[in-house]
Amino acid sequence: MINNKNSGLKLLMTMLLVLSTSACSIFSPTPEISNAEACVRLNELIADHANDFKQYKKSLKNTAPLRNMQIWNAERVFPLAQNCQVWQWSSGLMNYFCAWDESGKEDAQASFDKGAEIINQCLGKKWHSKFTRTQSGGGSALFYQAGVKTIISIRYFKEARTILDSWKTTLYLGDESNLKAEVQ
Template sequence: MRFARPLSLVAVTLMGLSGCSSLQQLTAGTDDVCGGLQQLIADYDTGFSSFRGKGTTMPLSTVYDAKIELVHRHCQIWNWGAGDSVYLCSASDPDIEVAKQRHQQSLTSVRACLGPDWREEGDWRERNGQTDGYASRFRSADTNAVVSIQTAVQTTGPRRRYTNFLYIGDEARSSSLGTQQ
């Protein structure tokens, strides 16, 4: 599998690691974000077994601390058994402008890390017949893994909440990010 290896500085903006001081400051969890992303994609077929830390077992899944965190203290590996695992980083945003900024910065970084062998598609997310955000998905003929940057809005509760996701896993689970109420 071939990946572009740009300067790590380009990737540091993943999930909006830089930005205005009014938002929750996110930091990279590794010195080489692009290398970490590439290693995670390469380990997808083993359920990210090389990157699983301490696990918490729940009735239908196990959630592991990620040994490589592309976004410090915001990433986990979820496993439902039978090879069904995802790597997921998420961060809440105070408003739509911050969510859009982080989405765009994340896209720029992921594009640079993945390189030209990956095909990008974007589409609006829908839940209950209403648009609830935007998803950008990257696919390559070299792997079954989908890399996705998504921004979701949750309208339940006293105010709207915005969340950005970085996802590595299969297509089906990618479509359900942020749909839990």
């Protein structure tokens, strides 16, 4: 009987150890990406746009209700980004998109400013930038090259469809024609 108690205790301790290790990996923060690493990844992502972001696509999400598009989870390539995805529209256009919540306007603007600075540092002199204000009091930066279809956009804005003071920052890389939607 003592042997069974010891075996049961060992099994219980092993299970607790496995659970605690799993919990740590679930709740551990996403590893940071340095600015230099972000530049390498961002330029690789730009190059992979022509290949429909094959290098960055992960699992395909169930998009049955959205018959006009497919969505894949995607690898994060930018230091601030969260919830990254690759979207394929029924027209065949592809884009890489990340969105993350901010705790307020100041944090959203700081995230935007840092992101725009990193993007600007990563891109060569052939790239141009255009900064504008959004309708919600946020900001938008568009990075583009003359005659090239791939653009990069980072913006921060207050969500319009909520009674809360909810701010978001987004990163977009893809075809310019997908950005024709009205900016919040």
